[in-house]
Amino acid sequence: MMKKGSFLILVLLLTGCTQANTLSTGNETTETITHTDVASEYSSAFENANEMQLFMHEDLSTLTFEGTGNEFASYQVKTNWLSSNLVREVTDNGGSVMTRYYRVGEHGITVIKEVENENTPLTAEQLKGLPAISTFIGTPLEVGQKFNDWIIEKMNMPYETPYKAFEHVIVTMKKEDNQTTRNFFVVGIGLVATEFEILNEDGTTDLISSKLSAIEFQ
Numbered sequence: 001m002m003k004k005g006s007f008l009i010l011v012l013l014l015t016g017c018t019q020a021n022t023l024s025t026g027n028e029t030t031e032t033i034t035h036t037d038v039a040s041e042y043s044s045a046f047e048n049a050n051e052m053q054l055f056m057h058e059d060l061s062t063l064t065f066e067g068t069g070n071e072f073a074s075y076q077v078k079t080n081w082l083s084s085n086l087v088r089e090v091t092d093n094g095g096s097v098m099t100r101y102y103r104v105g106e107h108g109i110t111v112i113k114e115v116e117n118e119n120t121p122l123t124a125e126q127l128k129g130l131p132a133i134s135t136f137i138g139t140p141l142e143v144g145q146k147f148n149d150w151i152i153e154k155m156n157m158p159y160e161t162p163y164k165a166f167e168h169v170i171v172t173m174k175k176e177d178n179q180t181t182r183n184f185f186v187v188g189i190g191l192v193a194t195e196f197e198i199l200n201e202d203g204t205t206d207l208i209s210s211k212l213s214a215i216e217f218q
């Protein structure tokens with residue numbers, strides 16, 4: 001069971017944007033009511049929540065990432081929680097639109113489906129029973145923990161993004177051929193940055209990064 005403090009943070013994250021959504025949109029009968037209903041359901045369903053639910057982006061949020069090193073490194077990701085453990089995220093980098101579905105379990109978050117240019121979103125019922133494709137992040141949250149080709153490289157690392165400077169960032173790392181990839185996670189927000197370091201044949205390196213710059217709500 002998640003610590004009481006973490007659970008309170010999660011409930012605030014899932015319910016706190018209802019007021020902001022009401023103020024920012026005139027379409028209250030669709031977006032605000034839907035968000036309130038979903039948040040209310042989660043407040044009850046997450047009474048015995050696990051810490052992994054704090055590593056996904058908030059329901060009905062749009063996160064903007066500022067990129068450097070590549071024209072497609074900047075992107076937006078929109079998140080919808082379909083149930084207490086199924087999440088849909090749509091990422092648009094200006095060149096392609098990719099939809100990923102995640103299953104949030106007690107010991108990790110797994111990707112269960114990826115669809116490019118999806119026309120009709122899948123429902124929670126349609127996603128039930130789908131096998132995991134890969135692990136996004138897993139427990140225990142400690143340096144050296146491995147999942148798939150990833151390893152938790154650092155804990156409680158200071159890291160600065162255009163959105164804000166964070167003090168307690170978890171860094172996961174994966175090496176393959178001449179490329180090293182790092183994901184940067186913050187409890188209560190989820191993924192806040194990604195870095196791709198490419199080693200060239202001449203010994204030089206190129207860095208492509210995407211860092212969180214804004215959070216808005218649908």
